[in-house]
Amino acid sequence: MCTNSTRYLSFLPAPKRPPLDAEAQLGMEAALNIARQGEAAGEVPVGAAVVVDGNVIAVAHNETVRGKDLTQHAELLAMRRAMRELDSDRLDSALLCVTLEPCAQCAGAIVLARVGRVVFGAYDPKAGMAGSVGDLLRHPQLNHRAQVMGGAMESECGRLLVDFFRKRR
Ligand code: ZN
Numbered sequence: 095m096c097t098n099s100t101r102y103l104s105f106l107p108a109p110k111r112p113p114l115d116a117e118a119q120l121g122m123e124a125a126l127n128i129a130r131q132g133e134a135a136g137e138v139p140v141g142a143a144v145v146v147d148g149n150v151i152a153v154a155h156n157e158t159v160r161g162k163d164l165t166q167h168a169e170l171l172a173m174r175r176a177m178r179e180l181d182s183d184r185l186d187s188a189l190l191c192v193t194l195e196p197c198a199q200c201a202g203a204i205v206l207a208r209v210g211r212v213v214f215g216a217y218d219p220k221a222g223m224a225g226s227v228g229d230l231l232r233h234p235q236l237n238h239r240a241q242v243m244g245g246a247m248e249s250e251c252g253r254l255l256v257d258f259f260r261k262r263r
Pocket residue numbers: 167196197198199200201
């Protein structure tokens with residue numbers, strides 16, 4: 095009989111994340127697809143999709159290599175495309191899905207564009223500003239707070255990045 099409760103607990107399955115709603119599922123699949131296209135084009139495989147009223151209205155992958163510009167992150171490009179598509183300077187009715195936790199730059203842009211909801215895949219312990227390093231998306235002193243969920247399709251999203259960097263070594 096195991097009397098060590100911690101050891102016993104380690105045999106229990108990992109906590110299950112709540113299932114994704116249909117919009118988040120759609121957006122995360124689109125984000126993963128475009129991330130794979132980015133990888134085929136020689137970019138770091140991060141992808142983003144903007145969903146409004148159940149439709150994907152914009153997608154983007156990182157373009158830091160092609161653009162020779164380290165600010166060209168997937169979610170920033172997808173937000174810009176979505177605002178052009180909607181002919182609007184705000185995305186309060188939008189869901190932004192991204193395969194990697196947003197960095198400080200992108201989290202700042204999410205707040206400025208007033209994105210309603212953000213769902214992301216892999217956590218980024220070194221740069222993530224949606225809970226890992228800090229939390230700009232839900233900062234109590236900022237004038238906009240998005241609804242946030244991390245860890246969506248986390249293993250697929252993380253696997254893309256891990257495999258990509260392993261191949262490059
Ligand atoms: Zn970023």
